[in-house]
Amino acid sequence: MTYPNTALSIEHSTGHGRSAGIFLLLILLLAPSLSSAKIYIDITSPSIKKMPVAVFDLQGPQGAEISDVIRDDLTFTGLFMCVDKSSYTETASQPFSQANWLPLGVEAVVKGTISGDRNFSASVKLYDTADGREIMNKQYQAERSLLRQIGHTIANDIYQALTGGQGIFRTRILFVGEDGGEKGMYMMDWDGQRLRKLGLKGSLMLTPHWASDGTKIIYSSERGRQWGIYLLDFLKLTEKKVFSAKGINMAGDFFPDGNSFVFSSSKDGTPNIYSYQLGSGTVRKITSTRGIDVSPAVSPDGKSIAFISDRGGSPQVYVMGTDGQELRRLTFEGSYNTSPSWSPLGDRIVFSGRKNGRNQIFTIAPDGTQLTQLTDQGNNEDPSFSPDGRYISFTSDRERIKAIFIMRANGEAQKRITPRSLKAFGPRWSPN
Amino acid sequence: MKRVAIIVVLLAFVAAGCSQKAVTRPEGQQEQKKETTGTRNEANKITENKIPSDVESVGSKEGSSEMMKEQEDVFKDIHFDFDKYDVKETFRPVLKSIATWMTKNTDARLSVEGHCDDRGTNEYNLALGDRRAKAVRDALVALGVPPSRIDTISYGEEKPVCKEQTEECWARNRRAHFVVLTKAGK
Numbered sequence: 001m002t003y004p005n006t007a008l009s010i011e012h013s014t015g016h017g018r019s020a021g022i023f024l025l026l027i028l029l030l031a032p033s034l035s036s037a038k039i040y041i042d043i044t045s046p047s048i049k050k051m052p053v054a055v056f057d058l059q060g061p062q063g064a065e066i067s068d069v070i071r072d073d074l075t076f077t078g079l080f081m082c083v084d085k086s087s088y089t090e091t092a093s094q095p096f097s098q099a100n101w102l103p104l105g106v107e108a109v110v111k112g113t114i115s116g117d118r119n120f121s122a123s124v125k126l127y128d129t130a131d132g133r134e135i136m137n138k139q140y141q142a143e144r145s146l147l148r149q150i151g152h153t154i155a156n157d158i159y160q161a162l163t164g165g166q167g168i169f170r171t172r173i174l175f176v177g178e179d180g181g182e183k184g185m186y187m188m189d190w191d192g193q194r195l196r197k198l199g200l201k202g203s204l205m206l207t208p209h210w211a212s213d214g215t216k217i218i219y220s221s222e223r224g225r226q227w228g229i230y231l232l233d234f235l236k237l238t239e240k241k242v243f244s245a246k247g248i249n250m251a252g253d254f255f256p257d258g259n260s261f262v263f264s265s266s267k268d269g270t271p272n273i274y275s276y277q278l279g280s281g282t283v284r285k286i287t288s289t290r291g292i293d294v295s296p297a298v299s300p301d302g303k304s305i306a307f308i309s310d311r312g313g314s315p316q317v318y319v320m321g322t323d324g325q326e327l328r329r330l331t332f333e334g335s336y337n338t339s340p341s342w343s344p345l346g347d348r349i350v351f352s353g354r355k356n357g358r359n360q361i362f363t364i365a366p367d368g369t370q371l372t373q374l375t376d377q378g379n380n381e382d383p384s385f386s387p388d389g390r391y392i393s394f395t396s397d398r399e400r401i402k403a404i405f406i407m408r409a410n411g412e413a414q415k416r417i418t419p420r421s422l423k424a425f426g427p428r429w430s431p432n
Numbered sequence: 433m434k435r436v437a438i439i440v441v442l443l444a445f446v447a448a449g450c451s452q453k454a455v456t457r458p459e460g461q462q463e464q465k466k467e468t469t470g471t472r473n474e475a476n477k478i479t480e481n482k483i484p485s486d487v488e489s490v491g492s493k494e495g496s497s498e499m500m501k502e503q504e505d506v507f508k509d510i511h512f513d514f515d516k517y518d519v520k521e522t523f524r525p526v527l528k529s530i531a532t533w534m535t536k537n538t539d540a541r542l543s544v545e546g547h548c549d550d551r552g553t554n555e556y557n558l559a560l561g562d563r564r565a566k567a568v569r570d571a572l573v574a575l576g577v578p579p580s581r582i583d584t585i586s587y588g589e590e591k592p593v594c595k596e597q598t599e600e601c602w603a604r605n606r607r608a609h610f611v612v613l614t615k616a617g618k
Contacts, residue, residue, distance in 0.1 A: 204590050206554060225543065225585050248562045248586050250555050264559065271559040292559040308556055314515070315556055336515070338553040352553055359553065381553050
């Protein structure tokens with residue numbers, strides 16, 4: 001099969017990991033920025049006072065749209081408060097002056113311009129009002145169709161300049177959608193924009209799982225009365241069936257190496273946990289229960305597996321080594337705990353637990369302490385973390401139809417990001 | 433010095449390349465979904481007799497053949513308690529008549545579908561459905577049906593017969609459902 005418009009070279013860019021892909025090119029000319037070791041917001045601090053910032057509409061055509069993207073991104077983090085434009089005493093065209101901002105309590109100011117038509121360039125500056133100096137000055141170039149991505153890229157750079165951390169504003173979320181009775185894989189930006197179908201259809205489909213470099217996913221689909229595990233390679237644009245056997249076969253996480261993954265299968269009778277090596281096709285059995293073992297999730301260091309087992313009489317979260325040794329039960333509250341997933345630092349496991357007859361999202365430390373309930377409306381399932389660990393995506397039916405929601409990792413700012421018209425579930429945040 | 437970073441944005445069109453593969457069925461699974469017993473001139477094709485679920489089926493289809501009617505009477509859904517996969521004693525008569533039917537219709541093969549209500553999570557429900565289907569299969573095998581004539585598949589919560597959020601509806605969805613696979617032309 002041939003694909004038009006494929007294969008363009010990919011380079012590494014700091015701050016985004018390996019962003020791989022094809023077709024749309026976004027070229028950023030990053031001017032040398034003044035390096036600043038100053039951290040304006042300590043994002044590791046448990047209680048953070050929101051930093052007041054002023055983000056001007058970039059001057060030029062569609063500059064306001066780009067600035068809207070930047071403001072939305074920064075606001076959702078919960079770290080920043082975008083000060084109302086009407087309170088500004090400085091105009092966009094006037095030079096930055098520290099004296100205009102200190103009385104307003106604004107700590108950082110974003111100003112910039114846009115020029116060009118189909119290919120446009122943006123110039124963005126970030127000012128520290130306390131020191132009264134410029135701390136970022138960057139140029140961006142892209143096709144105008146990539147307007148939102150430009151906004152997200154600028155927001156990432158501002159976020160990094162102020163916090164020292166990597167922003168997630170260019171990440172995407174994959175999920176399974178159901179439109180007109182047919183299920184399919186969908187992708188959208190993390191804020192729910194640019195929703196598109198990937199064209200992978202199946203009568204039934206389950207949560208996808210990303211490889212850590214973001215170049216491929218595995219997922220399960222039922223086709224022809226058989227459950228198989230499929231691999232989609234975003235670079236080669238190919239889908240292939242990697243595992244199928246009688247019974248249910250459900251993909252879990254990739255190991256960090258990206259060459260092997262865990263899955264559950266009832267090929268030998270009862271659902272148990274296995275690992276699969278992509279190159280060799282080697283299948284290794286990890287658990288041997290007579291009950292149900294499903295939903296294996298690999299810890300970020302690749303050394304532990306969290307999974308669900310009903311061996312104690314009800315579905316609960318267990319943790320074990322990758323060889324099945326050192327098995328221990330993690331959850332003891334409630335009688336129905338499922339869908340575990342690790343935080344990127346490995347310091348939390350998020351899962352869906354049944355409380356008062358409904359499924360809610362909880363987090364727990366891997367040692368079984370710090371159980372925290374994050375949701376309380378409707379049924380909430382399929383939770384997983386964003387790559388920076390600061391947010392969680394999940395499925396909720398609180399507005400009747402199942403939809404994808406995101407929230408901060410402490411449960412704040414819960415919001416629906418898929419349209420009401422689309423039944424959506426099984427979201428997974430891209431690793432980069 | 434200026435650094436050029438090329439960031440590529442993902443594929444709206446992974447689609448185009450993969451959709452064709454997406455409909456490819458695994459080998460040996462070329463079943464034809466048909467409501468009636470099969471196309472006589474195509475030997476060896478497997479056809480499905482979809483058996484409507486118990487309550488809905490009565491009188492809902494016109495022109496059902498006698499065989500279909502008989503199957504509806506015999507292949508009643510087996511129901512389960514919440515989060516359970518043991519076959520309750522009350523369903524023993526249903527299983528017995530299925531086993532009897534299977535010994536009379538030696539060409540027939542059976543697919544047992546395991547289903548769940550939608551209150552649990554997807555993956556766990558698929559495992560639960562798998563256990564339910566297999567529990568029913570094992571019960572039929574114990575009644576003398578050869579295991580080679582019974583397949584199982586789990587659909588978890590994905591194919592409900594009832595979509596209300598009521599206890600009665602959930603109970604109807606927690607079921608093992610039977611699909612008779614007959615060789616055409618016989």
